[in-house]
Amino acid sequence: MTALSTILSRRTIRFYKPLPVKADDLRDLLNGARVTSCAANLQTLRYRVVTEPALAEKVFGTLAWAGYIRPKRTPVWGVNAPTAYIVVLAPDDNATHHADAGAAIQSMQIIATEKGLGCCWLGAVDRKVLATILSLNEKQHILYVVAIGIPDEQPTQVDISATDDIKYFLDDNGRLNVPKIKLDELVTWN
């Protein structure tokens, strides 16, 4: 796969097979995040990996899924929920940390896609509860959670115009459709 074909084929996954993710695969994702571009090369992000089932269930309980179609793409713990979680941490909440996290998470998503894994980047996190669950201190601010697992859905992309509805939706077959605005409507040259 080329980088472009991987990026084009990646979709957010919210339904998973109830199977563990190999630790070596998670290490590959994290290693990609480690060397990703970051502001001033400060490397302030830290990663908390949760795979132990009892703790993972608690992390799962702090997350909200697919707001446009809730609860139709909300996974159920032990049935179709992701089994691995990477909590992306920074010393505080500022725009540069969010930019660094965005780049690092995209690296992880690309590597996961190449491995046949699925991911969901989650910002709808009950950060206060999760910080307590993970015994974080005040210098460990939760930016995002990345949920990872073996995909059990195959969302598809549909091209739309900039004036169309951008909300993802389920089609008649229950497949998630993700609208993306056509390139020519996003870009101007010179």
Ligand SMILES: Cc1cc2nc3c(=O)[nH]c(=O)nc-3n(C[C@H](O)[C@H](O)[C@H](O)COP(=O)(O)O)c2cc1C
């Ligand atoms: C910053 C950010 C926060 C997100 N937060 C959530 C979330 O809390 N819950 C969720 O189900 N998806 C979340 N997503 C996933 C988006 O809904 C998803 O990327 C979008 O619908 C486009 O789908 P695609 O990733 O398949 O292109 C988030 C994505 C980003 C980039």
